[in-house]
Amino acid sequence: MTKLYVNGTEHEIEAAADTPLLWVLRDVLKLAGTKYGCGIAQCGSCTVHVDGTPVRSCIAPLASVAGKQVTTIEGVAEGETLHPVQQAWLEHDVVQCGYCQSGQIMSAIALLERNPDPSDAEIDEAMAGNICRCGTYQRIRKAIKAVASP
Amino acid sequence: MSDNRIDTLTRRQFVRAAGAAAGGLLVGFNLSACDSGPVSGQVTGDGPLLANTFIRIALDNSVAILVNHSEKGNGAYTALPMLVAEELDLDWSSITVEPAPTSPEYYHAWWGVYITGGSTSTGSSWGPLRSAGAKTRAMLLEAASRYWETDASGLTTAGGYVVDAANGRKLAYGDLIATIREHDIQPPESVMLKDPADFRIIGKDRRRIDAPEKVTGKAVFGIDVELPNLRTATVLRSPVFGGKVKSFDASEALLVEGVVKVKEVSSGVAVVADNFWAARKGRDALKVEWDLGSNAGLSTAAFYEEYRRLVDTDGLVAEDVGDVEAAFREFGDSEDSSIVEAVYELPYLAHATMEPMNAVADVRADRCEVWSGTQFQSNDRRLIAEYLGLSEESVVIHRSLMGGSFGRRASTIADFTLEAVEVANGESFPVKVIWSREDDMRGGFYRPLFVHKIRGLVDGDGTIQAWHQRAAGQSIMQDTVFEQAYMADGIDVYSMDGCVDQPYSIANHRVESHNPAKVGPLPLWWRAVGQTHTGFAYESFLDELAHAAGRDPMELRLELTRDFPRMHQVLETMAEAVDWGSPRADNRGVGLAARTAFGSFLAQVAEISVTDDRQIHVDKVTCVIDCGRAVNPLGVRAQVQSGIVYGMTAAMTGEIEIEEGRVKQSNFHDYPVMRMPHMPEVVVHIVDSGADPSGVGEPPTAPIAAAMTNALFDATGERVRKLPLINQGWRFRS
Known part of the structure; x- marks a missing residue:
């Protein structure tokens, strides 16, 4: 049993210690908003926050996050009120297929939490780990900037 | 269809293609939309009762629009309802979208199969969906005219209501359903479509209808489908295209906690488990001897x-x-x-969709249900029915959202969907087959x-x-x-x-x-x-x-x-x-x-x-x-x-x-x-x-x-x- 806090709720997880956090979230906790894209931390679709830091959950074994606070895409809104980044995503009509967007949003939130007014270069650097095959990058950039300077 | 739709084939090729397709399966793939009817004007009765096919208005005034094209980032779930909403004067917030079932009335308006492709979702829907909206509107106008016992010519529609401006009254569409039933009001044979100058929805920026669920992680892609008793499988496929399993040793795979079954399927060896990670570890523990076949020297x-x-x-x-x-x-x-x-x-080039291929299948003796992010569900259904020896009507395909496709999910051989059926066949539980990124990249x-x-x-x-x-x-x-x-x-x-x-x-x-x-x-x-x-x-x-x-x-x-x-x-x-x-x-x-x-x-x-x-x-x-x-x-x-x-x-x-x-x-x-x-x-x-x-x-x-x-x-x-x-x-x- 591994203790874990996900979106503020304590869980006792029964899963092999080497199970990546991604599959704990998806298969054990049924939080399917975090996506599998590559399994080797190349695409960013599985990005979650662990103790406030963006982490590729596909390569984070359960044992490595024991006792930690995990935030997923399901946990960033305050009830019915969307996170400002989610709201900006809607206003700029960012998504297309949407599969990568949980990860994109989690990376963007983490960026803005540590750097509320990022430059283009800083956005490039922070978001470079998140692939979008639909090519929504231009609107992601605009949405991040809109949150940065409302 | 007329030949002026074809503008990338030579005339001679077109004639051949049309002749070959006279059986009705398919005509012309690469179409523009030059003759889907006049933009406004008289449209005559065109086949099935469209008003009941694509549009469902409920008593609470919510409107479901059944969309017969896949949503894979292309925006079909937004653009196609816009066509209906324009002619039917709907309140946009009342609209929900449902994937239309695998039934002939939903087949591609030009091609006669259920497919999304060739950049034709909007073009092929341009006539039928506007016509469906306009005919439904005509029925509502007639109903209101009967209800108020007034001439329909003085009535208009706006935002989900029939409006009688002269008498300062209006009726919500949902409130007219009883009248439509009572008087058995039928859609008209022909109907006037709007003059483009009057468009209020078409041609205006409209944000995606599926965005809220996609920014909150609630959108259900194929890989997210959950069912009672669902198991997950991965398949070890031949390292060489066309290679076949000679023999395999599953003893170590079966020792992995959570692995419930190992079985040979036509694409390789499937490891079925309680969850993905167990299936993946089980697959890593498999020993398979391959007959690599004739492609082992390919480069x-x-x-x-x-x-x-x-x-x-x-x-x-x-x-x-x-x-x-x-x-x-x-x-x-x-x-x-x-x-x-x-x-x-x-x-x-690989398509490399963000969501790797996957599908869920539940196979019973007399029926099969499939959940798949597919662009080509009539082909999938036909091939599944053939494989299982069932009638096509016994095969139900639930089309999920898809994390990109770019053509990959319109499989001519239903590969990833049929594979899930094969893995689930004979099992008492439904199975979700998930391709790893490597499977997907190397899958051909x-x-x-x-x-x-x-x-x-x-x-x-x-x-x-x-x-x-x-x-x-x-x-x-x-x-x-x-x-x-x-x-x-x-x-x-x-x-x-x-x-x-x-x-x-x-x-x-x-x-x-x-x-x-x-x-x-x-x-x-x-x-x-x-x-x-x-x-x-x-x-x-x-x-x-x-x-x-x-x-x-x-x-x-x-x-x-x-x-x-x-x-x-x-x-x-x-x-x-x-x-x-x-x-x-x-x-x-x-x-x-x-x-x-x-x-x-x-x-x-x-x-x-x-x-x-x-x-x-x-x-x-x-x-x-x-x-x-x-x-x-x-x-x-x-x-x-x-x-x-x-x-x-x-x-x-x-x-x-x-x-x-x-x-x-x-x-x-x-x-x-x-x-x-x-x-x-x-x-x-x-x-x-x-x-x-x-x-x-x-x-x-x-x-x-x-x-x-x-x-x-x-x-x-x-x-x-x-x-x-x-x-x-x-x-x-x-």
Whole structure:
């Protein structure tokens, strides 16, 4: 049993210690908003926050996050009120297929939490780990900037 | 259908294709929307009761619109309801979207199968969905007129209500359902559609209807489907295409906690487990001995060698205008004319959708239910029914949202969907088969590898007198259900799309095709299909001829398109938009490419910067597109950005290589794709030609590679004829 806090709720997880956090979230906790894209931390679709830091959950074994606070895409809104980044995503009509967007949003939130007014270069650097095959990058950039300077 | 829809086939090919398809399976794949009915005016009864097919209005005034095209990022779930909402004057917030079931009334309006493809979702729905909305509106007007006992001519509709302005009263649509039933009100045989001048929804930016669930993680993709007692499986597939299991040892796999079963299926050995991780670990523990079959020596290097040889020989003639040989004879010897010859080479490409392939199947003795992100559900259903020995009616396909597709999920052999059925067959529980990224990357179904050779002649006046092109690459359509409709005289219409019937007046123009044997990975449509390679070869060579003739590439295209007003207009708009010909810095280049593709006309200008150590950055791409009426301009702009990114990735880094029968690439570290730092500014200009809607999703992928390499030539004088650019030592600026 591994203790874990996900979106503020304590869980006792029964899963092999080497199970990546991604599959704990998806298969054990049924939080399917975090996506599998590559399994080797190349695409960013599985990005979650662990103790406030963006982490590729596909390569984070359960044992490595024991006792930690995990935030997923399901946990960033305050009830019915969307996170400002989610709201900006809607206003700029960012998504297309949407599969990568949980990860994109989690990376963007983490960026803005540590750097509320990022430059283009800083956005490039922070978001470079998140692939979008639909090519929504231009609107992601605009949405991040809109949150940065409302 | 009338033949003026076909504008990328030659007339002769069209006649053949139409004749071959007389059985009713399929007619014409590459359609524009020229005859889906007048934009406004009298529309006569057209088949099934549309009002009850696509639209469901509930008593609480909520409206479900059944959409018969897949949502894979393309925006169909937003644009298609807009067509209904316009004619039916709906309150947009009352609309929900449901994927329409696999039933003939939902088959593609042009093709008679249930498919999403060819950039036709909006074009093929333009008539039927507006008609469905208008007929439903007519029924509601009649109902209100009966209810109020007043003449219908004084009634209007707005925001989900029938309004009687003269008497200051209104009725919600849902409140009229009882009246419709009571009086058995039927949809009219014919109905007037709105004058475009009265459009309030069509042509206005509309944000995506599926965005809220996609920014909150609630959207259910195929990989997210949950069912009681659901198990997860992974399949160990042959390392070589077509290889078969000789024997396997599952003893260690079965020791992995959570693994419930190991079984052989036609694609390999499936490990079924309680969850993905157990299935994955179980698969890693499998020992399989393979019969690698005849493809164990296959290599892409050998394909290139073979195809290079082929393009030096006569092929099947796909287009033959004028007399190319005579032109070469007549002008070839003259001192002031120039002959240019070039070979262009393009690799296999994986679709690399963000969501790897997957499907869920629940197989019982007398029925089968499938959950799949599919673009081609009638084909899936037919093949599943055949495999299980069930009637098609006993097979139910639930179409999920899909995390990208780009053609991959319109499988001619239902591969990933049928595989899930095979794994679940005989089990008491439903099974979800998930492909790993590596499975997906190495799974085949690639954009075919192509070699083009073009010989051109420019006379002393700078006029292109002759164009002789030969292409070699595996046919997508050959040996598939599409062969009859899309192969004419042995020529795959889609392989040649984009090098025949382009809107350029060239007096002597000959195109030949070679279809080498289909061995190894199955070739499949990949966003823009033939245009992904023909676009690069054609527009690169046009640029080469312009330079050989000492002419400006824009000015040359403007002259060549004089008889093609829509293309000409696009180019004129582009010249003005980018201030073509303005001076630029030494390390910068500007490249132009233009295409007609999927019924649309478009041009792109790429502006790039290069460094001395061969780093390239695309600073800006301007795209001018005439896609007929832009139903949702916001969605059109998104798809243009999207198509450009997809094509840029292929041009820069996209390549699947095969050595000794095995695919070298496996994941995003060795099949790199465009990321945020590589994103250019994309500026989109939509030319409003007033024509009916034509393709948007695929066309923008067609010109971008040539626009980039033409820009590279402009900046450096280096002509790149083999993609991807990384193989020529170029890389994205970091």
